[in-house]
Amino acid sequence: MSQSYNRGLIEDFGRWREFSAGMWAWIFHKFTGWVLVGYLFTHIAVLSTALTSEAAYTTTIQALESLLVVRILEVGLLAVAVFHILNGLRLLFVDLGVGLEAQDKSFYASLILTGVIVVASVPTFLAGVSI
Amino acid sequence: MSTQVPEQVEDESSAESVSPGKQKRDAKKRERAERLQEQREAEAAEKARTADDTYHLKVFRYDPEVEGKQEPRFDDFYVPYKQGMTVLDALMWARDHYDSSLTFRHSCRQAICGSDALFVNGSQRLGCKTQLSDLSEPVRVEPLPHADVVKDLVVDMEHFYDQMEAVEPYFQTNSLPDEDEEQRQTRENREKVKMSTRCIWCSACMSSCNIAAGDNEYLGPAAINKAYRFAMDEREGEEMKQRRLEILEQEHGVWRCQTQFSCTEVCPKDIPLTEHIQELKREAIKNNLKFW
Numbered sequence: 001m002s003q004s005y006n007r008g009l010i011e012d013f014g015r016w017r018e019f020s021a022g023m024w025a026w027i028f029h030k031f032t033g034w035v036l037v038g039y040l041f042t043h044i045a046v047l048s049t050a051l052t053s054e055a056a057y058t059t060t061i062q063a064l065e066s067l068l069v070v071r072i073l074e075v076g077l078l079a080v081a082v083f084h085i086l087n088g089l090r091l092l093f094v095d096l097g098v099g100l101e102a103q104d105k106s107f108y109a110s111l112i113l114t115g116v117i118v119v120a121s122v123p124t125f126l127a128g129v130s131i
Numbered sequence: 132m133s134t135q136v137p138e139q140v141e142d143e144s145s146a147e148s149v150s151p152g153k154q155k156r157d158a159k160k161r162e163r164a165e166r167l168q169e170q171r172e173a174e175a176a177e178k179a180r181t182a183d184d185t186y187h188l189k190v191f192r193y194d195p196e197v198e199g200k201q202e203p204r205f206d207d208f209y210v211p212y213k214q215g216m217t218v219l220d221a222l223m224w225a226r227d228h229y230d231s232s233l234t235f236r237h238s239c240r241q242a243i244c245g246s247d248a249l250f251v252n253g254s255q256r257l258g259c260k261t262q263l264s265d266l267s268e269p270v271r272v273e274p275l276p277h278a279d280v281v282k283d284l285v286v287d288m289e290h291f292y293d294q295m296e297a298v299e300p301y302f303q304t305n306s307l308p309d310e311d312e313e314q315r316q317t318r319e320n321r322e323k324v325k326m327s328t329r330c331i332w333c334s335a336c337m338s339s340c341n342i343a344a345g346d347n348e349y350l351g352p353a354a355i356n357k358a359y360r361f362a363m364d365e366r367e368g369e370e371m372k373q374r375r376l377e378i379l380e381q382e383h384g385v386w387r388c389q390t391q392f393s394c395t396e397v398c399p400k401d402i403p404l405t406e407h408i409q410e411l412k413r414e415a416i417k418n419n420l421k422f423w
Contacts, residue, residue, distance in 0.1 A: 017253075022395075023391050095390075095413075097409050100403065
């Protein structure tokens with residue numbers, strides 16, 4: 001919208017402390033969505049090594065899994081995916097017009113559930129796969 | 132609270148038909164009175180600043196026509212608190228006692244006219260419906276975001292009204308009742324549109340909406356709610372509903388809504404705006420979905 005002067009970020013992200021639950025849900029959903037799109041490309045790249053040979057795929061995966069950074073990133077990926085799924089379910093209910101009064105609570109619930117699942121997954125991921 | 136300050140009555144009737152000596156004396160007297168008045172005001176302001184039961188307001192100031200105010204700034208006002216004082220009351224007190232050029236819209240002071248939607252402490256609220264005691268100090272009062280500021284707290288509402296008009300916000304029907312008969316609405320149907328009729332056109336929702344901020348053509352929550360009020364009214368008939376849905380289904384209609392719930396959060400009349408928008412989305416789909 002045109003402005004008679006520039007109020008800068010004050011109108012938008014400069015106010016992040018005052019954002020409500022629905023706004024945070026929207027921002028997180030956008031962010032996790034883009035992360036998942038980005039991951040899709042690396043996912044395809046890694047899978048494509050199987051086109052050359054079985055051994056190439058195995059060595060690639062083993063090399064990646066041996067890096068601690070990769071295993072930590074996997075935890076992050078799980079967090080992003082789980083939140084996107086849970087909030088997606090929440091949005092399905094919103095679209096159906098079910099429980100719109102509790103939309104903030106369902107957002108908090110999906111956050112907490114994401115946290116629990118991610119924390120529970122940490123040992124598995126950090127241990128890595130032993131082949 | 133009065134809009135006029137009672138002590139500031141000035142006597143101007145004695146200017147004519149008096150000797151020049153008296154005029155001079157009068158002028159001097161007036162000057163002295165003015166100085167006294169100024170002093171008294173300064174004292175009052177000082178007292179207000181130091182007293183316990185005052186509220187500290189930071190009010191946005193901007194006026195493109197006054198040289199010193201072209202650069203937006205915040206002015207501090209210290210307003211003595213009275214029980215039940217609203218943000219609007221405090222603004223009026225500040226205007227009456229500190230700066231008569233402080234500009235803001237207000238009319239009914241009871242949350243019906245929808246003139247005084249302001250951005251108070253980071254959220255859109257009606258000044259007359261917001262108790263000072265519910266706010267943390269300093270109370271920041273700003274004009275509505277995402278709108279052109281005309282002066283101080285006054286924003287240009289023209290765009291908002293255009294969007295409201297775009298949905299034809301009035302009752303229209305092709306099926307009129309017989310003569311001498313009333314156009315009755317069932318109780319259930321009235322109950323369905325009840326909340327949507329409460330809109331007071333204050334533009335708080337429009338200002339809070341992130342999508343409306345980025346997309347100038349988006350109808351906005353208030354206009355869609357207005358359309359809901361009539362589209363759901365059974366007395367208008369199928370044909371009219373079709374016409375209304377055609378307006379709403381457009382690219383910048385209901386589908387822009389991304390359910391951030393900002394509008395529902397700020398609506399001073401507690402209208403479930405997101406719910407209404409979502410329902411119209413479902414209506415639009417049902418309208419276009421055909422299985423054959």
